[in-house]
Amino acid sequence: MKILIVKRDKLGDMLLTTPMLAWLRQGLPQAEIHVLANDYNAWVLEGNTQPHRVWALPRVRHAGRLRIGAALQTAKMLWQMRREKYDWVLVGNGEESPRAIERGLSLRGRSTVAYCKSAVDWPRLTHPMSAPRDMHESRRLAALATPLGLSVPETLPAPLYHLPERSAAFARQWLGRNGLAAGGYVVLGLGARRAKKQPTTQQVLGWADEVQRRWGLKTVFMWTPGKSDNPLYPGDDDVAEPVLAANNPHIVPFRGPLDEAIALVWHARTSIFPDSGLMHFAAASPGGVLGFFAETDVSPSPSQWGPIGPRAHYLEAGQAVAQLSDEAVFGKLAALIDG
Structure with missing residues (x-):
């Protein structure tokens, strides 16, 4: 099984994804786990052995300008990721994020999971989910993996960061x-x-x-x-x-x-x-x-x-x-x- 987690937002949010990564590794030891990050937040996972691979997309726009080299590099990387043929793409946001959902769907995994307000708005999602209320963000992220047959444990692993x-x-x-x-x-x-x-x-x-x-x-x-x-x-x-x-x-x-x-x-x-x-x-x-x-x-x-x-x-x-x-x-x- 090959799993991709799309996580391209803030640094603290990426850190709060690490309990999910550790739990997935424990619950699915044979699975290959990848993370799609960007060149802003990927360093949070430096030294973390839970994901097998971290894809860091460059920022295509910087200071309002289009970076042609970065755009070409992004296109190549996304093409490579589609060739991975992911079984599961988990859009790692604790609530609906249209841009993140579009990115997740563009990778053409067999199944794509995301939180959304209305499943009607996202007919290509195989597993649209309603964002849970009164739940910590780390558990919201972990709950995205429940369609894989896992149950979120009472206690998740603690967030993990390796100081370089x-x-x-x-x-x-x-x-x-x-x-x-x-x-x-x-x-x-x-x-x-x-x-x-x-x-x-x-x-x-x-x-x-x-x-x-x-x-x-x-x-x-x-x-x-x-x-x-x-x-x-x-x-x-x-x-x-x-x-x-x-x-x-x-x-x-x-x-x-x-x-x-x-x-x-x-x-x-x-x-x-x-x-x-x-x-x-x-x-x-x-x-x-x-x-x-x-x-x-x-x-x-x-x-x-x-x-x-x-x-x-x-x-x-x-x-x-x-x-x-x-x-x-x-x-x-x-x-x-x-x-």
């Missing part, structure tokens, strides 16, 4: 330059890009002081550059700039690419992140994570997007993370740092 040696080498060098050691700091990140989901400047400064007082740990502070009102790439400068201006001796700022940020997360005692891709990577790291959610009646809920893993905790605020009490935050942190 080049990233580990960066972390060792950066920590050395900044007088830090692995396990000797907590990462505190912004990155939700919505004020209600982020800790305030006062919370960041106060938590850093308390982490130093209680555990003798520094705080590595991460943020996304840019102003919050930027319509294309909203950033965290409105919160980060006053934090940096305070010159708190317990805070070590870091602003860099995602792979380097993940490397520092991997060496931290633990991490604190609002709902974001980095939160999910931190949940898969040795130190685990405390995640933040807010106003979940209109925003993503932890029931679907909460961090998962053996050291994953979260707090949910009514309207904004600013409402969370220090007592609640440090109760969760103590379980991660002392546990």
Whole structure:
């Protein structure tokens, strides 16, 4: 049996696909499992032995321009994939994604499975499915494989990410330059890009002081550059700039690419992140994570997007993370740092 999983979206979403990959490998040990990714998210599976092959399609358009070479490479790769003659194509989205469904159907597998709102709209799907409610995204993805005769277990494998040696080498060098050691700091990140989901400047400064007082740990502070009102790439400068201006001796700022940020997360005692891709990577790291959610009646809920893993905790605020009490935050942190 040959199975293809189409997964060409965000990095955190790709990470949440890894429990499904491990479970498929366990449940169908003779099957050959492929993943269709893109050159943006394929690196999340680097070093992961669960898929037998990862196809990484290049981005055909970049900065609004058509990349002719990438288009030709994509056409060749899709032709090669059709020749694989997949028995099952699973469109790996937790809800209907028309573009992903079209891509899955274009590969001409014997059976194609996808979530959709109406089967009438997708007559070529052999297995149209309704997206389940009140289910974590990792389980939604795994449930796509139930037409293969599998039952989703009560507990799926944890998300899996292998830190590349080049990233580990960066972390060792950066920590050395900044007088830090692995396990000797907590990462505190912004990155939700919505004020209600982020800790305030006062919370960041106060938590850093308390982490130093209680555990003798520094705080590595991460943020996304840019102003919050930027319509294309909203950033965290409105919160980060006053934090940096305070010159708190317990805070070590870091602003860099995602792979380097993940490397520092991997060496931290633990991490604190609002709902974001980095939160999910931190949940898969040795130190685990405390995640933040807010106003979940209109925003993503932890029931679907909460961090998962053996050291994953979260707090949910009514309207904004600013409402969370220090007592609640440090109760969760103590379980991660002392546990």
